[in-house]
Amino acid sequence: MKLQNSLNFSGGPGALxxxxxxxxxxxxxxxxxxxxxxxxxxxxxxWFASVITETENNIRALLGLPRDYHxxxxxxxxxxxxxxxxxxxxxxxxxxAQYLHTGYWSGKALPEARLQGPIDxxxxxxxxxxxxLPTSADLNFAADAPYLHYVSNETVEGLQFHRVLGRDDxxxxxxxxxxxLSRPCEAERFSLIYAHAQKNLGPAGVTVVLLRDALxxxxxxxxxxxxxxxxxxxxxxxxxxxxVFSIYVTLLVTRWLLHEIGGLAKMAHxxxxxxxxxxxxxxSSAGFYQGRAAAQDRSLMNVVFNLATxxxxxxxxxxxxxxxxxxxxxxxxxxxxxxxxxxxxxLPAAQALAEFMDDFQRQNPA
Amino acid sequence: MKLQNSLNFSGGPGALxxxxxxxxxxxxxxxxxxxxxxxxxxxxxxWFASVITETENNIRALLGLPRDYHxxxxxxxxxxxxxxxxxxxxxxxxxxAQYLHTGYWSGKALPEARLQGPIDxxxxxxxxxxxxLPTSADLNFAADAPYLHYVSNETVEGLQFHRVLGRDDxxxxxxxxxxxLSRPCEAERFSLIYAHAQKNLGPAGVTVVLLRDALxxxxxxxxxxxxxxxxxxxxxxxxxxxxVFSIYVTLLVTRWLLHEIGGLAKMAHxxxxxxxxxxxxxxSSAGFYQGRAAAQDRSLMNVVFNLATxxxxxxxxxxxxxxxxxxxxxxxxxxxxxxxxxxxxxLPAAQALAEFMDDFQRQNPA
Numbered sequence: 001m002k003l004q005n006s007l008n009f010s011g012g013p014g015a016l017x018x019x020x021x022x023x024x025x026x027x028x029x030x031x032x033x034x035x036x037x038x039x040x041x042x043x044x045x046x047w048f049a050s051v052i053t054e055t056e057n058n059i060r061a062l063l064g065l066p067r068d069y070h071x072x073x074x075x076x077x078x079x080x081x082x083x084x085x086x087x088x089x090x091x092x093x094x095x096x097a098q099y100l101h102t103g104y105w106s107g108k109a110l111p112e113a114r115l116q117g118p119i120d121x122x123x124x125x126x127x128x129x130x131x132x133l134p135t136s137a138d139l140n141f142a143a144d145a146p147y148l149h150y151v152s153n154e155t156v157e158g159l160q161f162h163r164v165l166g167r168d169d170x171x172x173x174x175x176x177x178x179x180x181l182s183r184p185c186e187a188e189r190f191s192l193i194y195a196h197a198q199k200n201l202g203p204a205g206v207t208v209v210l211l212r213d214a215l216x217x218x219x220x221x222x223x224x225x226x227x228x229x230x231x232x233x234x235x236x237x238x239x240x241x242x243x244v245f246s247i248y249v250t251l252l253v254t255r256w257l258l259h260e261i262g263g264l265a266k267m268a269h270x271x272x273x274x275x276x277x278x279x280x281x282x283x284s285s286a287g288f289y290q291g292r293a294a295a296q297d298r299s300l301m302n303v304v305f306n307l308a309t310x311x312x313x314x315x316x317x318x319x320x321x322x323x324x325x326x327x328x329x330x331x332x333x334x335x336x337x338x339x340x341x342x343x344x345x346x347l348p349a350a351q352a353l354a355e356f357m358d359d360f361q362r363q364n365p366a
Numbered sequence: 367m368k369l370q371n372s373l374n375f376s377g378g379p380g381a382l383x384x385x386x387x388x389x390x391x392x393x394x395x396x397x398x399x400x401x402x403x404x405x406x407x408x409x410x411x412x413w414f415a416s417v418i419t420e421t422e423n424n425i426r427a428l429l430g431l432p433r434d435y436h437x438x439x440x441x442x443x444x445x446x447x448x449x450x451x452x453x454x455x456x457x458x459x460x461x462x463a464q465y466l467h468t469g470y471w472s473g474k475a476l477p478e479a480r481l482q483g484p485i486d487x488x489x490x491x492x493x494x495x496x497x498x499l500p501t502s503a504d505l506n507f508a509a510d511a512p513y514l515h516y517v518s519n520e521t522v523e524g525l526q527f528h529r530v531l532g533r534d535d536x537x538x539x540x541x542x543x544x545x546x547l548s549r550p551c552e553a554e555r556f557s558l559i560y561a562h563a564q565k566n567l568g569p570a571g572v573t574v575v576l577l578r579d580a581l582x583x584x585x586x587x588x589x590x591x592x593x594x595x596x597x598x599x600x601x602x603x604x605x606x607x608x609x610v611f612s613i614y615v616t617l618l619v620t621r622w623l624l625h626e627i628g629g630l631a632k633m634a635h636x637x638x639x640x641x642x643x644x645x646x647x648x649x650s651s652a653g654f655y656q657g658r659a660a661a662q663d664r665s666l667m668n669v670v671f672n673l674a675t676x677x678x679x680x681x682x683x684x685x686x687x688x689x690x691x692x693x694x695x696x697x698x699x700x701x702x703x704x705x706x707x708x709x710x711x712x713l714p715a716a717q718a719l720a721e722f723m724d725d726f727q728r729q730n731p732a
Contacts, residue, residue: 003401013610015406021394024405028391035369036692039390039569039615040381044698075441075571076592079606083590112590198607203405205441205571205609224449224478226442240445241564243571243609244379249405326402332410 003326006349010327011155011302012178013198014342019260020252027248038248043241051244051251052237058254062264063187065210072209072229073237073247078177081194081207082109084227085173086116088219089147089192096120098145100165103130103154104333105175113149120145130157132294139165147171147191153179155199156331158293158304158338164189171215179301180208181257182343183268191215199301200343202250205243257343267343268300274341274350275300281354288361292336303339304330308366313337316360323356369692372715376693377521377668378544379564380708385626386618393614404614409607417610417617418603424620428630429553431576438575438595439603439613444543447560447573448475450593451539452482454585455513455558462486464511466531469496469520470699471541479515486511496523498660505531513537513557519545521565522697524659524670524704530555537581545667546574547623548709549634557581565667566709568616571609623709633709640707640716641666647720654727658702669705670696674732679703682726689722 008015016024027038034047041048056071065071074080090097090113097117101107101124113119122141123134141148148166153159155178164186166172171191179185180195187193191212198204211229219230225239226232232239237247261267279298282289282305292304307313316337320328330336341350374381382390393404400413407414422437431437440446456463463483467473467490479485488507489500507514514532519525521544530552532538537557545551546561553559557578564570577595585596591605592598598605603613627633645664648655648671658670673679682703686694696702707716 005395005403005406008402008406010406010408013406013409013607016403021403021405025391025394028387028394029371036374037371037382037387039387040371040374040376040379040693042376042693043379043570075443075446077441077606079592080441080590083592115588115590196607203609203611204409204607205612222481224446224481226445226449240443241379241562241570243569243612245569245611246571246609327406327408 002324003321004324006346007325007352008327009325009339009341009345009353011331011338011340013204014200014340015344016202016249016253017256017260017344020249020256020344023252024249038245041244043238043244048244049238051248055247055251055254058251058258059181059208059210062181062254062257063185063210066188068213069187070209070211070213070229070233072211072232073242073250074207074209074232075205075226075243077196077204077207078105078175078194079108079112080227081175081209082112083116084229085147085149085192085194086113087223087227088215088229089171089173090117091146091218091220094118095142095144095146098122098142098148098170100134100150101126102133102151103159104156104331105154105177106151109149109151109175122148130154130159131292133159133161133297141167141170143167143169145170147173149173149175151175152185153299153301155299155302155340156304156333158299158302159297160299160301161297181264181267182271182301184264197246197250200253202253203246205246206250208250270347271300271341271343274345274347275303277347277350277354278303278339278341278357281357285357285361288366289357301340301342303341304336306336310335312364315364319360320356325353325356368690369687370690372712373691373718374693375691375705375707375711375719377697377704377706379570380566380706381710382568382615382619383622383626383710386615386622386710389618390615404611407610409604409610414610415604417614421613421617421620424617424624425547425574425576428547428620428623429551432554434579435553436575436577436579436595436599438577438598439608439616440573440575440598441571441592441609443562443570443573444471444541444560445474445478446593447541447575448478449482450595451513451515451558451560452479453589453593454581454595455537455539456483457512457584457586460484461508461510461512464488464508464514466500466516467492468499468517469525470522470697471520471543472517475515475517475541488514496520496525497658499525499527499663507533507536509533509535511536513539515539515541517541518551519665519667521665521668521706522670522699524665524668525663526665526667527663547630547633548637548667550630563612563616566619568619569612571612572616574616636713637666637707637709640711640713641669643713643716643720644669644705644707644723647723651723651727654732655723667706667708669707670702672702676701678730681730685726686722691719691722
């Protein structure tokens, strides 16, 4: 059995582009412009200040982000954002913040938000086993909510919104951890976007936050410094020692998106083509492969499906592993098969998996 | 100018051992036992569970840690611990927690603690410009304090405690960020020890916490999950996606300490020899180099000194850089020169710096 980085369909931390891995490898012993290991460089050095600035500028360029947004690089993952968002935006408001419960990850945000104040779950897919997302007719957004929170892509269930939700007069907050920088996202329609790195951006340990400056105007002043977006913004993401290596690799990934891929429209085109190959393999299998998500809500990042029996699923995982594929086991919460096709997973790799799926079906006739 | 990793005296993030860098470099493309990049492996994999377990066991073995301690690997650095400690230990107590203010870093902990409840600063070196530490006669510890907090080594001023402070009947909490695993530390005399990795343990992004289980018995239940030591302990440091790479490198460093160095007594012996070389260079310079810290409180990790004029200090930094040394500028808060000689900095490197200091003095007679 020989696993291949290029066939790594891990749900997260996900695979990174080969060219980025080679540069990260070089930096272990020597960042080219410095001659020192990236692991032993002061976060107060001019070099690291330039790393933060270029990472921020690259993200701005990729998204066409207006100047009145801060771009922050924080620790703590999306989980920390589950708390930081209500700490900033609920304040003393009696009105409940509105949350959508569309799957595993949006569900994780709910108890953390409730610790900070009242929330109103606008819609929940729990009774539908999270197999589809709400239509616009299902949703009724309050005009007086302090904010609306939702998750753009549910990695566990393989569901993704293909439109922007909510009202223009209520701040939109979106957890884009699993599809940030995988496609254009109309960032300027959101007041706050957050995304941990370990799907499309870089190694685990750093989280990108885009935040409209106006949100900080009445920010509470009694928060621990690392939970205070205002202090983080003032310190230019260097309040205390940041995860230098994770940020450096994130810089390398943004360079790759800009200069090798050519921007988010091109990235989205590639991601659509990859997803099309796998959903086509499912749809043409006459039910041998059963897609989990409703067709209109299918994720372009996580293709989640089942086979007829647990035995057959185990055989699929065993044989795919032997063929060099990895990371195809479904999330421990629901099992089944999940092919995560984040930015770094190539079109030929998706093609290879689609062909493996066809072959496996032929060798295991129903 | 050619900088050398082996002559990197950075105050932090600090240099890592060459053999660890080589293994980290290999893991960028392929963790030997897996065949996949360390950056694309699920944190829920069996492999990563074994990484956490071995890291924890190695730390236990190095310290001879009793079984009733948790070993946690968290995010957020010492800064996050500045808040998590009082969130756990102050509770509704009216009695003030006792804090020592011995330099830059212990000073950073004070405002964060005050946000959570009352503190009593037992002793402050501010009026002495933080050039020495308190003697036992200077200190009066309260029997009814919820805990005592101090910093074992002040990296900015180059001060280090060479004894354990406080009372046995009051929980001791110590920020050992800059000397953890540099020497035996009588860990069993502390209720809670924390240390970010980026001095002696690994890359920035992970923080080690040792915590006596009894502290969790009445832990508050209304904390955000990531700030709750109990939930972190129950999840075995895998509550949400941990910084996989930083933890993996920390594992490699603990292996290096155990198997290449041979344990903390041997590490302490080497560290003492390194510090002796540099303090000897200062003490034999007839005042050309002026050590900042009082002799009895000198740090074995950070050798901080001045030259007669700012011009001479700039010349020293310029010429040392040209000779391949890096990271010797003092902390931005106080300037001067700082040679940080964490675990990975070798005895020959300290010898080389001592010789450079002698040469520089000869070439620049007073």
